[in-house]
Amino acid sequence: MSGLARRLAWLATCAALSACELGAGREYHVAKTVSERAPSRTSAVAPAAGLPDSLFSGAPPAEVEWPWTRAPEVSEPSLSNGARLLVVPRPGSPTAEIAIALRLDTANAAAARVFAHTLLSAAARSDAGFRELSSSASFGFAPTEEGIVLLIHTLAALLPYTLAHVLPRIVTPHLLAADYVFAKAALRQAPQYDGARKDTTNALYRAVLAGTPYADRLREPVAAEVDAVKAEDIMPLRAHLNASDVLVVIHGGESAPPSLVTARGALERLPRGRPPPPPSGLARPPTCPVTRRIVQADALQTTLALGYNTVEATHADVPALEMAAALLGPGLASRLNRNVRTKLGATYGVHAEATSFARAGIFYVSASVESSRVAEAEAAIDEEIERLGAEEPTPSELESARTRSVFASGHDVALGLAVGVTRGRRASLVAAPAVALARVTGADVRRVAALYLPRTLRCAVVATPSSGAR
Amino acid sequence: MRAAQLVGIGVIVLGGCGRMPAAPDATREPTPDVRIPLATEDFRLPNGLRVVLAPDRAAAAVVVHVRFHAGSKDDPPGRAGLAHLVEHLTYRSSPGATDVDFFTRLGEVGGGNANGSTDLDSTDYVTTVRPSLVGRALWLEAARMAQPLAALDDATLAAEREVVKNELRQRCDSDPSRWPRELARHAAFGDGHPYAHTPAGSNDAIDAIGIDDVRAFVSERYRPNNATLVLAGAFDADVVRPLLTPLFRYIPAGAVPPARTFPAVRAARSTRTEVRLAVARARLVFAWPVPATGAEGLRELDLACAPLHGMLVDVLVSRRRLASDVRVSLEPGGLGSLLTITVAPEADADMDAVASAVEDALAAVAAWGRVTEWPEYPIYQRRRIAARLVTLADVRGRAHELQDAVTYHDAPDAVRAELAALGAIRAGDVGSSVAQFLEGRPRYLIAVVPDPRAARPGSTRP
Numbered sequence: 001m002s003g004l005a006r007r008l009a010w011l012a013t014c015a016a017l018s019a020c021e022l023g024a025g026r027e028y029h030v031a032k033t034v035s036e037r038a039p040s041r042t043s044a045v046a047p048a049a050g051l052p053d054s055l056f057s058g059a060p061p062a063e064v065e066w067p068w069t070r071a072p073e074v075s076e077p078s079l080s081n082g083a084r085l086l087v088v089p090r091p092g093s094p095t096a097e098i099a100i101a102l103r104l105d106t107a108n109a110a111a112a113r114v115f116a117h118t119l120l121s122a123a124a125r126s127d128a129g130f131r132e133l134s135s136s137a138s139f140g141f142a143p144t145e146e147g148i149v150l151l152i153h154t155l156a157a158l159l160p161y162t163l164a165h166v167l168p169r170i171v172t173p174h175l176l177a178a179d180y181v182f183a184k185a186a187l188r189q190a191p192q193y194d195g196a197r198k199d200t201t202n203a204l205y206r207a208v209l210a211g212t213p214y215a216d217r218l219r220e221p222v223a224a225e226v227d228a229v230k231a232e233d234i235m236p237l238r239a240h241l242n243a244s245d246v247l248v249v250i251h252g253g254e255s256a257p258p259s260l261v262t263a264r265g266a267l268e269r270l271p272r273g274r275p276p277p278p279p280s281g282l283a284r285p286p287t288c289p290v291t292r293r294i295v296q297a298d299a300l301q302t303t304l305a306l307g308y309n310t311v312e313a314t315h316a317d318v319p320a321l322e323m324a325a326a327l328l329g330p331g332l333a334s335r336l337n338r339n340v341r342t343k344l345g346a347t348y349g350v351h352a353e354a355t356s357f358a359r360a361g362i363f364y365v366s367a368s369v370e371s372s373r374v375a376e377a378e379a380a381i382d383e384e385i386e387r388l389g390a391e392e393p394t395p396s397e398l399e400s401a402r403t404r405s406v407f408a409s410g411h412d413v414a415l416g417l418a419v420g421v422t423r424g425r426r427a428s429l430v431a432a433p434a435v436a437l438a439r440v441t442g443a444d445v446r447r448v449a450a451l452y453l454p455r456t457l458r459c460a461v462v463a464t465p466s467s468g469a470r
Numbered sequence: 471m472r473a474a475q476l477v478g479i480g481v482i483v484l485g486g487c488g489r490m491p492a493a494p495d496a497t498r499e500p501t502p503d504v505r506i507p508l509a510t511e512d513f514r515l516p517n518g519l520r521v522v523l524a525p526d527r528a529a530a531a532v533v534v535h536v537r538f539h540a541g542s543k544d545d546p547p548g549r550a551g552l553a554h555l556v557e558h559l560t561y562r563s564s565p566g567a568t569d570v571d572f573f574t575r576l577g578e579v580g581g582g583n584a585n586g587s588t589d590l591d592s593t594d595y596v597t598t599v600r601p602s603l604v605g606r607a608l609w610l611e612a613a614r615m616a617q618p619l620a621a622l623d624d625a626t627l628a629a630e631r632e633v634v635k636n637e638l639r640q641r642c643d644s645d646p647s648r649w650p651r652e653l654a655r656h657a658a659f660g661d662g663h664p665y666a667h668t669p670a671g672s673n674d675a676i677d678a679i680g681i682d683d684v685r686a687f688v689s690e691r692y693r694p695n696n697a698t699l700v701l702a703g704a705f706d707a708d709v710v711r712p713l714l715t716p717l718f719r720y721i722p723a724g725a726v727p728p729a730r731t732f733p734a735v736r737a738a739r740s741t742r743t744e745v746r747l748a749v750a751r752a753r754l755v756f757a758w759p760v761p762a763t764g765a766e767g768l769r770e771l772d773l774a775c776a777p778l779h780g781m782l783v784d785v786l787v788s789r790r791r792l793a794s795d796v797r798v799s800l801e802p803g804g805l806g807s808l809l810t811i812t813v814a815p816e817a818d819a820d821m822d823a824v825a826s827a828v829e830d831a832l833a834a835v836a837a838w839g840r841v842t843e844w845p846e847y848p849i850y851q852r853r854r855i856a857a858r859l860v861t862l863a864d865v866r867g868r869a870h871e872l873q874d875a876v877t878y879h880d881a882p883d884a885v886r887a888e889l890a891a892l893g894a895i896r897a898g899d900v901g902s903s904v905a906q907f908l909e910g911r912p913r914y915l916i917a918v919v920p921d922p923r924a925a926r927p928g929s930t931r932p
Contacts, residue, residue: 051720056565056613060579061605061717064709092528094506094863138860155856185788300639300926331583332561333573342562342571345632348640368640370632396578403581403600409864 072413072431077260082275083243083267086417086427089255090410096156096252097414098163100170101422103245103276104147104237107213110221111233116141116148117183118234122176123169142415145214145357147240149418153411156252160259163250168266171246175238180231187226199294200303200463205362207290207459208307212360242273247422251414276358291460302371303463304378310354310361310452313423319436320444321354321363321452326401326437327393327445328352328384329365333400335388336365339380346373350381358423363453371464382455389450392442402437506862509700509872509882511707515715517723518695519615522872522882523710524702526865531582532703534597534607535869536615539698539877540691541591542671543664543730543805549679551634551671552687554588556618558630559684560595560692561586563621565613571621572610579606588669590803592877598866601704605713611699612717618692619685627681635673642670643927650918651799651810653745654757657914658808659735665805693724700872700882703865735759735806737912746921753918754821756811756828760907763802763878769888770895770903771809774835775800776850778904781831782811792819792827804878809908821917829910836905839897847897855892 075087090096104112120139142149150170154162209215240246248267250260296303311317328336329352336350350367365385369377408416413431420430429436511523545552561584564575576582582599595614597607642648652668659666699718701710736759761768779798786793795814801807815824838844861867862885875884 051616055717055720056609056616058566060565060609061713063580063602064605064705064713066601066704095860138857153860155859182788185783300643301636331573333571333577338571338574341633343629345629346636348633348637368636370636370639400577400581404583 073255074417074427074431075255076427077264079243079264080268081243081270081272083270084247084421085264085267086247086249086421087255087260088249088251088413088417088431090156090252091254093252093410094156095410096154096159096162096250097410098152098154098159098167099249099251099414099418100150100152100167101144101247101249101418102147102150102240103247103422104240105245106147106237107216108229108233109143110225111229111237112148113141113143113187113221114180114183114226114229115234115237116143116150117186118175118179119150119170119173121179121182121186122173123166142419144419144422146422147245149415149422151411151415159250159253163259164262167248167263168269171241171248171266172269173241177231180234184226184229199296200305200366200461203292203294203463204305204307204364204459204461207292207461208309208362209360214357214360240273241270243267243270244273244275246270247418249414249417249421251410251417289456289458291462294461294463295466296463299463299465301465302369302374303366303461304369304374304381305364305366305461305463306378306381307365307459307461308363308453308457310363311356312359312361313356313420313425315356315361317448317452318354318356318361320440320448321356321361323398323401323437323440324388324445324449324453325352325354325363326404327397328388331404335384336367336381339384340367340369340377344373344376344380346370346377346380356423374462378460382458385449385453386455389446389453392446395442398437398440398442398445506859506868508862508868508885512882515694515719517719517721518693519718519721520698520876521714522698522700522876523705523707524700524868524872524882525705525707526703526868527706529703529865530600531598531865532601532604532607532701532705533865533869534599534604534611535700535702535866535873536595536611537698537700537873537877538593538692539591539696540593540687541589542667542669543590543803544687544691545664545667545671545675546683546687548675549671549683550667550675551669552675552679552683553593553691554669554671555630555634555676555679556684556687556692557586557588557593557595558634559622559626560614560618562626562630563613563617563619565609568621572614576607576610579603579610582607590665590669590801590805592873594870594873596866596869604701604705604710608710608714608717612714612721615692615694615697615718616721618688622681622684624681627679627684631676631679634676638670638673642668649927650745650753650755650812650916651757651801651808653743653916653918654755654810654914655801655808657741657743657916658737658757658759659806663732663735663805664730665735665803665808690724690727693726694718694721695723696726698873698876700869700876702869702872732805734761734765737914740912740915742915742917744917744919746919746924748922748924748926749918749920752815752817752920753916754813754815754824755914755916755918756813756825757914757916758809758908758911760800760807760809762806763804763874767903767907768800768802768807769892770900771807771907772800773851773854773892773895773900774904774908775809776853777838777846778811778831778835781834782813782828785827785831786813786824790823790827792816792824825915832904832909836901836909838901839899840901840905844897844901847900851893851895855889858889858892 072088072090077085077087079085102116104115106112120141138153140151142151152162152166206215246267248263250263310321326334328334329350331337332341332349334352336352340347340350347367347369350365352363352365354363355361365381367377367381417427417430421427507524507526509522509524512520514520540553542550542553561572564570564572567575573584576584576597580599580603582597582603584595584597586596587594595611597610599607642652652670655668656666699714760771775798779796782796782798786796793813793815797812799810799812801810811828813824813828815821839847862871871885872882875882875888878884879887
């Protein structure tokens with residue numbers, strides 16, 4: 001999977017996680033009866049010698065009974081200064097995650113990354129205790145269109161220590177110039193610093209979201225932009241370490257551990273900030289049909305990216321758009337992969353995602369394609385998207401897409417909650433994606449595909465190798 | 471069926487692993503007590519299929535992980551990439567049908583995630599489903615094992631060749647840190663060694679693979695007596711055992727070729743090979759053949775990678791600005807492993823200075839714990855153990871670790887033993903291994919020089 005595809009897959013996970021519509025603590029049963037559906041079997045396989053005739057030619061085995069699966073319970077203690085702390089216990093799980101979302105409100109993505117690294121560096125410098133902890137936890141950050149999410153992945157047994165001794169040092173840091181210097185050096189080393197395909201993402205987002213604040217905020221910084229960041233670019237970002245712009249998600253451990261008191265105390269020491277504007281969507285441009293062609297010096301084949309302007313995260317159509325993306329792109333049973341990969345053999349994989357931000361959204365399809373077959377692949381993608389707007393997907397397709405959403409990792413859940421809530425979604429609605437998707441019907445999918453994904457509204461970026469078609 | 475063998479108490483408790491210091495006070499990191507359910511049963515069906523069960527009722531999903539002990543080391547001469555192409559082709563059919571692929575059928579029976587992977591030693595098929603669908607996932611995998619090439623014909627082979635070549639361009643040749651390592655691998659293991667090429671193979675070899683090659687490979691290697699089935703996650707062993715037995719027991723065993731053995735590979739003298747390619751940036755790859763998985767010294771080298779990387783980043787990237795990127799990679803294998811240091815030098819960097827810095831770093835790490843103090847060693851050691859535990863905490867990672875334990879140690883319980891062994895390594899042991907296998911030892915150096923008139927990366931793959 002390419003760097004771009006990895007990023008897109010990661011973003012798709014975030015998007016899927018922000019689609020949930022479930023009351024906190026409600027139970028749901030994931031074992032639905034599907035055995036009565038007859039599998040398609042148009043070209044039968046003769047049984048191999050020695051195998052009973054009916055072993056594989058009959059109906060699949062029946063589902064087994066399994067206890068009810070409980071949806072995650074999300075609680076949100078009330079903090080005196082209005083800071084937000086979301087707690088999602090996972091009793092029995094050996095690992096835990098802490099996600100710290102910082103709404104930096106900056107168009108300078110490179111500065112945001114340097115700032116995130118500076119915070120991590122400052123926390124690491126604090127004392128030997130953190131250094132000890134760093135032996136049992138991993139730290140990272142994820143850029144979002146609203147800012148940065150800092151991520152701590154640790155063992156559940158170490159969660160109390162992390163909450164008591166690490167969280168306070170991140171949200172109320174004591175920054176030194178050395179931290180900034182270290183952060184820039186670390187970014188020079190970070191893998192995401194050096195990747196040619198980010199150009200494709202940047203170009204498509206600029207085209208699709210032209211005229212919105214997101215057109216530039218979404219850009220992944222390239223090397224020169226990181227090098228150009230000055231200390232004075234990041235120092236103003238410290239002002240966002242306030243109760244309005246910081247949100248913390250604790251995913252893991254027992255419910256209400258004593259160390260939660262320490263975490264609350266750390267967040268309640270934050271100064272009050274300016275409340276974010278109420279979530280509201282920006283007006284969508286009536287059309288954005290442009291095609292941009294760019295050249296990637298190091299590329300060996302063509303990256304094809306198609307984008308459509310959609311809606312903000314709190315819009316009622318978001319779950320249906322996410323279901324549309326799940327039907328089209330992720331997984332090799334999805335429609336685009338069946339056509340463009342399995343039938344045509346033109347790509348290793350096609351990816352589709354629906355991502356919605358606080359005030360706008362994008363539907364994105366991408367594939368890395370052998371350059372001489374771009375037109376063929378593009379036509380197949382267009383045809384499949386148009387079909388989605390004309391015919392309702394089958395119940396089994398919908399169910400398969402829902403099932404895939406059940407397997408999010410702990411990391412995905414914590415990150416998805418931090419991102420989704422920062423974008424204005426209710427926490428309880430973000431924690432169990434399968435339930436939100438369960439409410440989406442085939443008619444919903446057809447309607448949103450016809451409304452948001454017609455070819456006349458499509459933007460395209462075609463990134464070709466410098467040597468032309470292979 | 472052989473009587474089920476009980477393998478341990480089924481959990482890992484980190485508190486008893488290694489030499490973790492007790493927490494002296496509340497402000498210090500406590501010693502973690504982590505309980506992870508491991509294998510409870512390890513048995514074989516009459517046809518030789520090995521089955522490992524690792525139930526965990528707290529998990530949200532169940533993982534059905536089938537490993538065939540056939541990887542790119544088994545690619546015949548001139549057919550590099552065959553094992554990987556076979557992995558792709560087995561997804562083109564499904565139980566009872568030649569024109570409904572595995573993924574579509576998985577969707578029809580309730581859905582889930584599935585993926586395959588091929589490495590040097592084995593080919594893995596991993597299907598993750600919700601707990602109620604465990605029987606159906608087993609049904610899909612049994613059908614693959616019984617008739618892996620049901621859909622094979624000239625058209626499907628041709629289409630899948632293109633998919634695989636596309637994957638190579640996308641995942642291997644476009645990754646500037648990956649393909650130079652392939653060149654180093656070929657230099658280190660040499661022509662004729664099964665590890666001289668990676669599972670990727672080459673475009674020419676993939677084009678040369680015919681239907682007969684595919685059928686012959688599968689006929690020899692895709693046999694139940696050459697496979698291990700691991701189930702991990704949310705299932706009840708008493709329910710699953712009677713489900714899987716009738717699905718797999720009729721699949722006939724075969725005469726699997728005996729595993730080949732090769733003497734340990736060591737570099738006789740240092741070499742430097744310059745490769746001119748149409749790429750944007752230069753790369754230097756330093757490579758050493760090192761002990762095989764499970765052999766003495768490899769765990770210590772694994773522990774050396776992180777501090778070595780940290781030291782090289784500090785020197786080459788942060789302080790001297792000689793490079794923008796450094797990777798230290800240990801690629802283990804049953805016939806031998808490869809340790810590489812890949813440097814992306816700055817445009818005006820002195821290559822001799824880079825090489826000297828690498829040698830200096832190796833000398834420093836070799837001295838740690840033996841000649842000089844290494845107070846930070848416990849941090850690196852605990853970080854490595856924690857990384858293994860985090861992998862084990864996820865049912866997919868747990869299934870993979872159990873497969874590796876069977877492949878390389880013939881016992882799923884080796885997962886626990888490996889963690890204990892990792893915890894018992896002393897700082898001086900790490901330095902000794904670096905001195906024994908890396909510091910001042912002959913190594914292979916691949917220098918990739920950008921040249922716009924030269925070939926693209928994929929065209930140079932051996």
